[in-house]
Amino acid sequence: MDWLHKARSVFVLSDAAIDEYLATLFVSTLGHGPRIAGELIVNADCIADPAMVTGLKIRRALGLDIPLGLSAARGWNPFPWQYREDCIRLGQIDMLREIEIPSQSWADGDAMLRDYLQACAPGEALILCMCPPTPLTDILRAQPALATRIGGMIWMGGALNVPGNLDPATLPAAVCNPSAEWNVFWDPSSADWLFRHTDFPLLLAPLDASDPVKISAELLRTLREQAANGSKLSELAAEAYSLVADEKFYRLWDVVSALPLLDLDLFHHHDTGLEVISHGPAQGTVREHPGGRRATVLSGVRDLPQLYARVCRQFNHG
Ligand SMILES: [Ca+2]
DSSP states (O other), rough: OOOHHHSEEEEEOOOOHHHHHHHHHHHHHHTTTEEEEEEEEEESSOOOOHHHHHHHHHHHHHHHHOOOEOOOOOOSOOOOOOHHEEEEEEEEHHHHHTOOOOOOOOBBHHHHHHHHHHSSSSTTTEEEEOOSSHHHHHHHHOGGGGGGGGGEEEOOOOSSSSSSOOTTTTSSSGOOOOOOOOOHSHHHHHHHHHHOOOOOEEOOHHHHHHTBBOHHHHHEEEEEEHHHTTOHHHHHHHHHHHHHHHHHTTTTTHHHHHHHHHHHEEEEEEEEEEEEEOOTTTTTEEOOOOEEEEEEEEEESSOOOHHHOOOOOHHHOO
């Protein structure tokens, strides 16, 4: 797993759920970690325009200079609208409400990702994907040689030995299978292509790793204390997580996927083969398969209090 710690830069793929904005900010606090070369937003678990506005507001509020673009990637199974509006609510928290972002044409996120891969030497690029991988697979399908630039990829996706996260309250029963995870289900054929046609190191952060990492009362209390002591990042994190703290299914899925950049040993992990079910009633499922795509999988949290402590320490910035 040398590649996790050798990378000098990382490109972030996000679909602008609340925890994803925070995961990007978490990566920005890793002093000796990779510099964020850019971030693109996919119009998946969000609504594209307000998602971009909220991303730019956060950059303005915290004085961050991280390039942000919008991907044109299209999916197959759309996210429920009630999830997608979280990016609007986030843009209206106290810290962000007054910030004006002028109407504009958004930077081309797909071109940013392609340019990043082209500018990297072989094995130099690091991808942190907290959403469906479609923007990346669209580029690699068109220019397969660019895969050689990728030294490793972390992907928040799948549910191996725990239930998936399609909620029957938000989907027709006929499509709502119990083992799919949304970042796979949105575009199962993209995930399948990634597994069949690439062989760079892959670290999968499935629901198995994030299920225990809830928005706990203790997490919110610590963030609020840090905010009261002057940390703007903690203030933003506390306000943002408070918006979804009552949603029983909400987890720090994306901060969990970013945490290995700080310390992989916060997790139990093992190497295995993986496959994607891309068609039929179980589509969107990732499962272990001995002959499948090689990956390292985060299978659980070793020490939950320690994990929360490390997250809070990183958020105790600026
Ligand atoms: Ca996501």
